[in-house]
Amino acid sequence: MNGMIITVGEGTCGIAAGAKDVMTLLKKQAPEAEFRVVGCVGMCHREVMVEIENPDGQVYLWGDVDRKSAPKIMKFHKGAGDLPKDNLIRSSENPDAETDAYLARQTRIALRNVGHIDPKSLEQAQGRGSYVAIKKMVAEMSPEDVIEQVKIANIRGRGGAGFPAATKWTFARNAPGDKKYLVCNGDEGDPGAFMDRSLLEGDPHTVLEGMLVAAYAIGASNGYAYIRAEYPLAVENFQKALEDARAANLLGDNILGSGFSFDVKIKQGAGAFVCGEETALLASIEGERGMPRIRPPFPAIKGLFAYPTIINNVETLSNLGWIINQGGKAYSDIGTSGSKGTKVFALAGAIKNGGLVEVPMGMTVRQMLEEIGGGSSTDYPIKAVQLGGPSGGCIPASLFDTPIEYEAINATGAIMGSGGIIVMDEKSCMVDISRYFLEFTQLESCGKCTFCRIGTVRMQEILSRICDGKGTMEDLDTLEELAHKIKDSSLCGLGQTAPNPVLTTLKYFREEYEAHVKDQKCPAGVCKGLITHFIVQDECTGCTICERYCPVNCIEGELKKPETWVIDQEVCINCGMCVEVCKPDAILVQ
Amino acid sequence: MSNQSLEATVEPADVQSWIDAIGREPSAAVPLLQAIQGAYGYLPRKAMDLVIANTDVNASQLYGVATFYAQFRLKPVGRHLIKVCHGTACHVLGADRLNTSLNHILGITDEEEDTAANGSYTVEDVACIGCCSLAPVMLIGEEAFPNLSGADAQRSLKKHARKVKEVLPGHEEMQNEAKAKKAAKVQEVRA
Numbered sequence: 034m035n036g037m038i039i040t041v042g043e044g045t046c047g048i049a050a051g052a053k054d055v056m057t058l059l060k061k062q063a064p065e066a067e068f069r070v071v072g073c074v075g076m077c078h079r080e081v082m083v084e085i086e087n088p089d090g091q092v093y094l095w096g097d098v099d100r101k102s103a104p105k106i107m108k109f110h111k112g113a114g115d116l117p118k119d120n121l122i123r124s125s126e127n128p129d130a131e132t133d134a135y136l137a138r139q140t141r142i143a144l145r146n147v148g149h150i151d152p153k154s155l156e157q158a159q160g161r162g163s164y165v166a167i168k169k170m171v172a173e174m175s176p177e178d179v180i181e182q183v184k185i186a187n188i189r190g191r192g193g194a195g196f197p198a199a200t201k202w203t204f205a206r207n208a209p210g211d212k213k214y215l216v217c218n219g220d221e222g223d224p225g226a227f228m229d230r231s232l233l234e235g236d237p238h239t240v241l242e243g244m245l246v247a248a249y250a251i252g253a254s255n256g257y258a259y260i261r262a263e264y265p266l267a268v269e270n271f272q273k274a275l276e277d278a279r280a281a282n283l284l285g286d287n288i289l290g291s292g293f294s295f296d297v298k299i300k301q302g303a304g305a306f307v308c309g310e311e312t313a314l315l316a317s318i319e320g321e322r323g324m325p326r327i328r329p330p331f332p333a334i335k336g337l338f339a340y341p342t343i344i345n346n347v348e349t350l351s352n353l354g355w356i357i358n359q360g361g362k363a364y365s366d367i368g369t370s371g372s373k374g375t376k377v378f379a380l381a382g383a384i385k386n387g388g389l390v391e392v393p394m395g396m397t398v399r400q401m402l403e404e405i406g407g408g409s410s411t412d413y414p415i416k417a418v419q420l421g422g423p424s425g426g427c428i429p430a431s432l433f434d435t436p437i438e439y440e441a442i443n444a445t446g447a448i449m450g451s452g453g454i455i456v457m458d459e460k461s462c463m464v465d466i467s468r469y470f471l472e473f474t475q476l477e478s479c480g481k482c483t484f485c486r487i488g489t490v491r492m493q494e495i496l497s498r499i500c501d502g503k504g505t506m507e508d509l510d511t512l513e514e515l516a517h518k519i520k521d522s523s524l525c526g527l528g529q530t531a532p533n534p535v536l537t538t539l540k541y542f543r544e545e546y547e548a549h550v551k552d553q554k555c556p557a558g559v560c561k562g563l564i565t566h567f568i569v570q571d572e573c574t575g576c577t578i579c580e581r582y583c584p585v586n587c588i589e590g591e592l593k594k595p596e597t598w599v600i601d602q603e604v605c606i607n608c609g610m611c612v613e614v615c616k617p618d619a620i621l622v623q
Numbered sequence: 624m625s626n627q628s629l630e631a632t633v634e635p636a637d638v639q640s641w642i643d644a645i646g647r648e649p650s651a652a653v654p655l656l657q658a659i660q661g662a663y664g665y666l667p668r669k670a671m672d673l674v675i676a677n678t679d680v681n682a683s684q685l686y687g688v689a690t691f692y693a694q695f696r697l698k699p700v701g702r703h704l705i706k707v708c709h710g711t712a713c714h715v716l717g718a719d720r721l722n723t724s725l726n727h728i729l730g731i732t733d734e735e736e737d738t739a740a741n742g743s744y745t746v747e748d749v750a751c752i753g754c755c756s757l758a759p760v761m762l763i764g765e766e767a768f769p770n771l772s773g774a775d776a777q778r779s780l781k782k783h784a785r786k787v788k789e790v791l792p793g794h795e796e797m798q799n800e801a802k803a804k805k806a807a808k809v810q811e812v813r814a
């Protein structure tokens with residue numbers, strides 16, 4: 034098998050799906066092949082993914098590879114077995130229309146290298162053009178030139194707020210002081226998003242390249258990369274990137290002999306959502322509780338350790354090298370009048386092709402869901418998408434023709450957010466999802482502002498009450514009133530946006546709230562207080578499996594006597610374990 | 624229930640070595656706590672006292688920080704740590720059920736308690752671990768288990784327990800009950 038090249042996707046998602054096992058197995062089966070490791074291409078729904086290039090140049094992309102299918106695939110490559118059809122995603126001979134559309138409809142700028150290189154290899158990153166921008170920048174451009182190009186590109190911050198990067202930089206550039214900081218915000222707090230994780234762990238050099246560009250533009254000599262604690266692989270790969278870049282004189286003193294010096298330290302987050310907010314993040318780096326500070330003074334004037342500081346999001350930074358290479362104009366040619374370039378989204382939930390996608394601004398939500406996402410993954414149609422996590426809101430199916438751009442999305446009541454999208458079908462309860470987000474923000478509120486601290490608790494109580502079927506119609510009005518008060522009287526974005534999930538669901542799915550309140554029904558069959566589990570004795574076989582899995586021992590009956598099986602409703606907690614394990618589907622949820 | 628046996632033994636020399644490596648200034652507070660928790664799985668009182676005595680971080684700052692961030696815990700942790708993801712994708716696809724079923728075989732009934740009585744496992748909720756397309760997900764130690772149902776979670780935990788030779792109290796109790804039931808039946812038949 035000389036000349037065969039086997040590439041395994043070992044991002045966090047790949048590893049979780051068993052990529053390490055698959056790698057070991059393949060190495061045993063084809064010891065002579067050349068093995069490569071890459072980050073996540075974004076097709077997380079088909080993990081573990083393996084690409085095999087035969088000595089004759091034919092390339093096969095395999096998905097859902099596991100212990101069982103790996104040997105079959107290797108047998109096929111050795112010419113000794115049939116084509117394992119279920120695992121083949123595409124091959125040079127056998128292109129797959131859906132997969133090709135999945136990639137062809139995307140415009141990959143920030144993600145340009147992710148999934149194509151071994152993130153631990155500087156050489157491979159450079160093979161795809163990393164740091165060319167830095168050479169060009171230090172040789173030919175002044176910091177003002179850099180800011181000018183970014184201004185022409187008109188890129189807005191991808192961390193959620195959408196503030197134009199060049200404007201922010203100009204403040205810091207002009208701020209007095211000889212010491213300035215650049216901070217990369219890799220806190221990625223939205224609990225359903227993983228764009229920044231994929232970039233940091235799949236292509237750390239592109240993020241670092243962006244930090245160099247921003248630092249050069251504002252005149253910073255010190256940088257921090259603040260990375261979430263839950264992303265150990267991102268920390269590991271970014272650390273390696275820093276070491277390699279330093280050794281190659283791409284980082285540190287007198288970079289490439291240009292006189293420009295800049296170095297970066299990693300700070301690991303410690304699990305606080307609010308630390309994604311820029312002033313809280315700075316407090317956290319300083320070793321304090323991550324409490325937001327009053328602005329002004331803005332960090333660009335007085336930030337980390339009181340020095341002028343720019344905080345940019347990982348994805349924002351990942352676009353910068355490309356902008357320097359291709360010019361600001363090429364970037365602003367993509368997108369709409371108010372929103373330029375591309376945006377990366379993490380698609381999850383009831384969607385067929387879940388994973389990471391990068392689309393040009395202006396594409397409609399529907400195009401993204403159908404042409405790239407492949408539509409619903411369940412038997413039910415998609416009812417809504419939730420954008421922006423706890424700070425965002427939902428867009429109902431009736432508005433799926435909304436283009437993906439800041440103004441149009443804001444007009445629906447949702448926000449662009451950092452890129453997390455949860456796709457919801459008829460089996461998702463909109464009240465439950467609001468309760469979920471409110472519980473999250475309520476726990477994560479730092480406690481500084483009264484309305485955010487206490488108001489979110491009250492909102493969450495009301496939502497829990499509604500989910501339990503104990504809500505009243507007045508509760509709905511109280512929710513709205515509280516929502517507006519919290520928005521108006523909170524210092525930072527956390528409180529200002531916390532009510533968004535409730536407001537948008539009330540706006541578009543008020544009938545679901547009313548069904549919970551008036552009819553004591555959860556239309557989606559999710560809210561535990563409003564459903565009951567029954568055994569349909571005609572379907573039951575009396576196998577006893579539900580009895581064994583029930584955590585509260587509320588199911589009883591005799592072996593092989595279906596007519597004896599009942600659930601004690603007094604004790605049942607509606608956890609759904611029995612539904613999950615019942616083979617003949619004899620348990621009914623109402 | 625206090626798990627006395629889980630209290631860590633703190634070597635002052637270890638704590639000192641972390642202080643030497645990380646620093647004494649107030650901004651070292653978070654990394655110092657991370658080093659301590661990395662070694663012991665929680666923040667033992669004695670290690671906290673050593674940091675307060677030997678750095679510029681005072682008690683108010685240190686405890687303020689330790690209680691602010693979700694990552695830190697002041698209670699001892701079981702010999703193995705299970706993290707159940709409760710990010711949005713995992714929530715929507717039934718993460719709650721993983722907790723219910725894990726607690727069941729671990730015999731954890733008290734809502735305030737997160738560690739099995741025999742100190743074997745601790746179950747913690749975490750926000751998104753970044754593989755939402757494989758939801759619901761849990762981690763046992765560093766190992767991730769994707770696409771879980773409640774029953775899958777139990778199976779994975781039982782397998783893990785066999786490998787690391789831990790007893791699952793809830794599971795044991797269930798087996799004993801089943802045995803007792805069977806014995807009673809046999810008695811009945813005999814009689």
Ligand SMILES: Cc1cc2nc3c(=O)[nH]c(=O)nc-3n(C[C@H](O)[C@H](O)[C@H](O)COP(=O)(O)O)c2cc1C
Pocket residue numbers: 189190191192193194195196198218219220221222223306307308309310311312344345346347349350451525526527
């Ligand atoms: C509660 C809260 C959480 C935030 N979380 C993040 C985050 O996880 N990542 C991020 O880049 N920005 C986050 N932001 C936005 C930052 O405050 C800031 O606007 C951003 O990092 C600036 O970078 P950009 O201009 O490149 O987007 C958050 C803001 C708020 C109010």
Ligand code: FES
Pocket residue numbers: 224225226708709710711712713714750751752753754755756758759760
């Ligand atoms: S929501 Fe669980 S991994 Fe993202």
